[in-house]
Amino acid sequence: MIDILVAGGGYVGLSLAVALKHAAPHLQVELVDGAPATAWQRDERASALVAAATNLLQVLGVWEQIAPEAEPIRRMVITDSRTSDPVRPVFLTFEGAGTADDAPFAHMVPNRAVTGSLLSAAERLGVPIHWATSAVDFTTGPHATEVRLSSGETVNARLLVACDGVRSKLRDIAGIKTVRWEYGQSGIVTMVEHERPHEGTAEEHFLPAGPFATLPMTGNRSSLVWTERTEDAERLIASDDLLFEEELERRFGHKLGALKVVGGRRAFPLGLTLARAFVAPRFALAGDAAHGIHPISGQGLNLGFKDVAALAETIVEADRLGQDIGSLAVLERYETWRRFDTFRMGVTTDVLTRLFSNDVTPIRVLRDVGLGIVDRLPGLKSYFIRQAEGLSGHNQPRLLMGQPI
Structure with missing residues (x-):
């Protein structure tokens, strides 16, 4: 019997396994993932890591490997306009460092860099990873959970942690219900090169169909998260390169010169999913399996790292006290730690999505006035930056x- 089986080899599953072995090397931690061992190498996406997530990766000893490919976000610009408008007025700007030590409040990093560094750490710490193998069913007993794998084998673990994504099958097997709805939007993700440097500036343009975000990458490159109505997104993904780049330029503008798409383009349906519970006896949810939110705030991945920090600390402290790490009494501490923050972020992103993904004139006027007020209040802007970097509030997990x- 092992101590912990982590199902899911993405950011959350890998970082949880590494965090547990880093803090408690004696714990037997294994990881399974249904994807092939090299699937992560084909991931062309990039993600924003806030200061709290960077702290976690530094403690785990992987940030140094990621840092050469990380681009600091030094300025955030927010506009609100229609695609056809000749001028895009800036309503809100966040400039400078967000943290007390003058570090940027976030970095943009390629997904491959983060995954590769975590895999190296897992190998260094001796975490067995079983690729092309998924957890397909489990039965919970008084002292262990018997997990059936797609290979036909079974594994007995004191605790099973599901990090298997927003459509988690293990969550369904555990009988945990969700609150879920779709926005009728899809997020198009791609990478572009431009003639002029971005100077570490991220921009979020609120357009009638949804936000169009340009995020700085190393060199003269930017990662795009382009929200459109699902039917329009599907049409754009299926279009030829000329039409796609023409539509992209209408939204991106020409301030950085000529554009060239340098990565593949994919579209992901957008919705809100919140698990009604995060734990059951000998079972816990983390990452997208517990919550899937709209990318309007750029916080989805960072919520997953918060889960990792809280769950790892809960498990390790319980183990040090000689407690049963899979007991409901222990796991409920993790749920209490994370439920409110997750619910608050889900509600916030839902309200922002509905507020900014429309072209109703009275609503546009009100939201633009609100953005302008925030822009003129330094104290309020500092509060929002602190929230964005993930370091606000009391009783934060140590890793963050x-x-x-």
Whole structure:
């Protein structure tokens, strides 16, 4: 019997396994994932890592490997306009460093860099990873969970952690219900090169169909998260390169010179999913399996890292006290730690999505006035930056504060 089986080899599953072995090397932690061992190498996406997530990765000893490919976000510009408008007025700007030590409040990093560094750490710490193998069913007993794998084998673990994505099958097997709805939008993700440097500036243009975000990458490159109505997104993904780049330029503008798409383009349906519970006896949810939110705030991945920090600390401290790490009493501490923050972020992104993904004139006027007010209040802007970097509030998990467990 092992101590912990992590189902899912993405950011959340890998970082949880590494965090547990880093803090408690004696724990037997294994990981299974249904994807092939090299699937992560084909991921062309990039993600925004806020300061709290960077702290976690630094403690785990992987940030140094990621840093050469990380681009700091030094300025955030927010506009609100129609695609056809000749001028895009700027309503809100966040400039400078967000953290007390003058570090940027976020970095953009290629997904491959993060995954590769975590895999190296997992190998260094001796975490067995079983690729092309998924957890397909489980039965919970008084002292262990018997997990059936797609290979036909079974594994007995004191705790099973599901990090298997927003449509988690393990969550369904556990009988955990969700609150879920779709927005009728899809997020188009791609990478572009431009003639002029972005100077670390990220921009979020609120357009009638949804936000169009340009995020700085190393060199003269930007990662795009382009929200459109689902039917329009599907049409754009299926279009030829000329039409796609023409539609992209209408939204991106010409301030950085000529554009060239340098990565593949994919579209992902957008919705809100919140698990009604995060735990059951000998079972816990983390990452997208517990919550899937709209990318309007750029916080989805960072919520997953918060889960990792809280769950790892809960498990390790319980183990040090000689408690049963799979007991409901222990796991409920993790749920209590994370439920409110997750619910708050889900509600916030839902309200922002509905508020900014429309072209109703009275609503546009009200939201633009609100953005202008925030822009003129330095104290309020500092509060929002602190929220964005993931370091606000009391009783934060140690890893997020840059402290070992």
